[in-house]
Amino acid sequence: MRMQGKFEKIFERPRTLRSTATHYCPGCGHGIVARLLAEVIDEFKIREKTVGVAPVGCSVLLYNYLDIDMYEAAHGRAPAVATGCKRVNPESIVFTYQGDGDFVSIGIAESIHAAARGEKITTIFINNAIYGMTGGQMAPTTLIGQKTTTSPRGRTSEEAGFPIRMSELLATIDGAAYIARVSVSNPKNVIQAKKAIKKAFETQINGLGYSMVEVLSHCPTDWHMTPLESTKWVEGHMMPYYPLNEFKAPKRRN
Amino acid sequence: MMKKSFMTGNEAIAEAAVQADCRHFFGYPITPQNEIPEYMSRRLPEVGGVYLQAESEIAAINMLFGAAGAGARVMTSSSSPGISLMQEGISYMVGAQLPCVIVNIMRGGPGLGGIQPSQSDYFQATKGGGHGDYHLLVLAPHTVQEAVTLTMEAFDLADKYRNPVMVLGDGYIGQMMEPVEFGRKTRQSTHPLKSWALTGAKGRPPNLVKSLYLNPKELEEHNLEINKKIQDMIKNEVRVETLLIDDAEIIIAAYGTVARIAKTAIKVLRERGLKIGMVRPITLFPFPYETFAKISKRAQKVLVVEMSLGQMVEDVMLGLSGQGCVRFYGRTGGMVPSYDEIINETEKFITEGKA
Amino acid sequence: MEKEISKPLYTNLILAGFGGQGLMFIGKLLAYSAMKTGKYVTWIPSYGPEMRGGTANCTVVISDEEIGSPVITSPQALIIMNNPSLKIFEPRLQPHGILLFNSSLITHQISRKDISAISIPANDIATKVGEKRTANMVMLGAYIARTMVIPKTAIFRGLEEFFGKKKQFLKANKQAFERGMEYTS
Numbered sequence: 001m002r003m004q005g006k007f008e009k010i011f012e013r014p015r016t017l018r019s020t021a022t023h024y025c026p027g028c029g030h031g032i033v034a035r036l037l038a039e040v041i042d043e044f045k046i047r048e049k050t051v052g053v054a055p056v057g058c059s060v061l062l063y064n065y066l067d068i069d070m071y072e073a074a075h076g077r078a079p080a081v082a083t084g085c086k087r088v089n090p091e092s093i094v095f096t097y098q099g100d101g102d103f104v105s106i107g108i109a110e111s112i113h114a115a116a117r118g119e120k121i122t123t124i125f126i127n128n129a130i131y132g133m134t135g136g137q138m139a140p141t142t143l144i145g146q147k148t149t150t151s152p153r154g155r156t157s158e159e160a161g162f163p164i165r166m167s168e169l170l171a172t173i174d175g176a177a178y179i180a181r182v183s184v185s186n187p188k189n190v191i192q193a194k195k196a197i198k199k200a201f202e203t204q205i206n207g208l209g210y211s212m213v214e215v216l217s218h219c220p221t222d223w224h225m226t227p228l229e230s231t232k233w234v235e236g237h238m239m240p241y242y243p244l245n246e247f248k249a250p251k252r253r254n
Numbered sequence: 255m256m257k258k259s260f261m262t263g264n265e266a267i268a269e270a271a272v273q274a275d276c277r278h279f280f281g282y283p284i285t286p287q288n289e290i291p292e293y294m295s296r297r298l299p300e301v302g303g304v305y306l307q308a309e310s311e312i313a314a315i316n317m318l319f320g321a322a323g324a325g326a327r328v329m330t331s332s333s334s335p336g337i338s339l340m341q342e343g344i345s346y347m348v349g350a351q352l353p354c355v356i357v358n359i360m361r362g363g364p365g366l367g368g369i370q371p372s373q374s375d376y377f378q379a380t381k382g383g384g385h386g387d388y389h390l391l392v393l394a395p396h397t398v399q400e401a402v403t404l405t406m407e408a409f410d411l412a413d414k415y416r417n418p419v420m421v422l423g424d425g426y427i428g429q430m431m432e433p434v435e436f437g438r439k440t441r442q443s444t445h446p447l448k449s450w451a452l453t454g455a456k457g458r459p460p461n462l463v464k465s466l467y468l469n470p471k472e473l474e475e476h477n478l479e480i481n482k483k484i485q486d487m488i489k490n491e492v493r494v495e496t497l498l499i500d501d502a503e504i505i506i507a508a509y510g511t512v513a514r515i516a517k518t519a520i521k522v523l524r525e526r527g528l529k530i531g532m533v534r535p536i537t538l539f540p541f542p543y544e545t546f547a548k549i550s551k552r553a554q555k556v557l558v559v560e561m562s563l564g565q566m567v568e569d570v571m572l573g574l575s576g577q578g579c580v581r582f583y584g585r586t587g588g589m590v591p592s593y594d595e596i597i598n599e600t601e602k603f604i605t606e607g608k609a
Numbered sequence: 610m611e612k613e614i615s616k617p618l619y620t621n622l623i624l625a626g627f628g629g630q631g632l633m634f635i636g637k638l639l640a641y642s643a644m645k646t647g648k649y650v651t652w653i654p655s656y657g658p659e660m661r662g663g664t665a666n667c668t669v670v671i672s673d674e675e676i677g678s679p680v681i682t683s684p685q686a687l688i689i690m691n692n693p694s695l696k697i698f699e700p701r702l703q704p705h706g707i708l709l710f711n712s713s714l715i716t717h718q719i720s721r722k723d724i725s726a727i728s729i730p731a732n733d734i735a736t737k738v739g740e741k742r743t744a745n746m747v748m749l750g751a752y753i754a755r756t757m758v759i760p761k762t763a764i765f766r767g768l769e770e771f772f773g774k775k776k777q778f779l780k781a782n783k784q785a786f787e788r789g790m791e792y793t794s
Binding site for chain 1: 278312313316317318320321461462465
């Protein structure tokens, strides 16, 4: 027997998200963030004027998943590339999508200076405390005691210094208008993450300055955990060191 | 007649870029080319353009990547150590097939070296510089006027080949003042359409600017496509000046400021009854191998003079393909060969042969 | 009578002194003014840290024909305004070359006998003109009087373009230039 009546579509693939399998490992947080990005772009109806920049790392293949104009940039240089793009076409909405190695290690100069210039771009920064693409080496955000393939006995501050809290650092910069740290470790946090990404884009759309959302994400493969264990690890280990917060936001305009 | 201006090579290059419709400049200060960014910071806002001082040469070249990818005519300028820092970005721009103009006003190296004129970045400029299978188109002016002409053409060539073009001058080309005329004003409407530019995917499928091809078969195809353009450059863009070569027994090969010094030396030597001529490569890549191949059949001797310890001399020898006799004279570290030294060296060549 | 054939003009000189004495400026002024009379000209500065308080120099070439080398090892003339520059450049002057030196500041002896050395108390003359900063123009006046490379009027036209709006300074510069010419004539 056939069901009669109307069905309302209440959930679908965002227009901006391509219908394709991703290269991300099962249980990875990247895919969630890619979807949130696509939803936000759809909701602002800016797909046709958005340009993304994805540099080296697990971020790099984002251009396969988003149905928008995109650059693949050199390792660490996405904020510089985005700057060049935005300065040529100020009406474009330009974002970078960078991992911790990219944003906090090799490209930290570009990250800080883009913020300092108040460059009207948005950065989505995926912090999973590890180098995923190259196979699990230590990141600038790897926690003390965390084992990676290049800190096999666990990171020590004596040898490798301390993990960098990028949101707190950037929040000190006048040119940064919106800075928040979120997580995608559970549905509630995912909703919060989307809100933050939306605010970051809104900051750019309103021309208020640089915006950045740090997303604590999980890497079950290189953390050698099940996906569930990895989300618990974000909450139990990362969040105490990297507290979720909206560090800086533009004042609400009346 | 056009109005003559009296300008440094650096300022003239900057103005030439503006007149060639360059509206975006990204750079980082370094001697001896600071007059270029200084000029651009004054001039570009007057014509609705953007000057931006980057946090480093690394950032500057990547801002070029972004700006060129967005469809703009873009330029940066630097000097040797700064150009070294840009190499990764240059390689990426070639890979992503992005046009841009890079000015290198060379100083002595290696390392921090010095700030006086040099030609020791010849290898870096002409043989790739960064990683991967590629070449830049390299233009080497020897007067301020020529710096203007070549800078203007550099933008057209960059667009034509979707490849970075380098204007390679030594410190004196940047610092010297000479009369100069700006003959050409291009119109934006004559520039090639950049349908590949990232301007937002409105009414068309998304564009992608990238140099990543994980599948080796695809990367090979991509590299062959880039190589096809390089072969076209070799076929179409070789430029060279020859002077008094028909009866010459010795040819002096030099480029940039050294070529001018050599011209004075040749004048003196001709007055002494010696048959000396000159070949001056204007494009260092593509190199005028053919000119040297022809010479190998006539003149027996080629004296290569450079402000380096012998870089272009390797291309001259390739051009001669084992024919004739090559002698090299070079000064380095910011020392400039004088015409007396070149005269002396030429006379020694006549009596002694190969050094 | 032998017919006089005018040879095309070719001349070069090096100007050297302390940074701030205005040698780079008079070098540019000379080259610019010569350009305006239709000559080929080049001007090359010493650049870099030298400019900041040490010795500064520039090389000017003026010619009826296209200029080959803008770099001159042995110049035909020198304008020298301090002791350290004298030490560097005197040995490089061509035989029979002209050395114009600022005797207000130069205390060292001129050692060469195969050159024309002309002593000009440029700072003293400039002080009398009432503008101490015009010692450079005194030297340039002396050079023009001695070589007649381009006429005084050409230099004055050039000066007017540089100092058009600063009437007082323009007047002082012209006066200093004339005093320099007179001193050498």
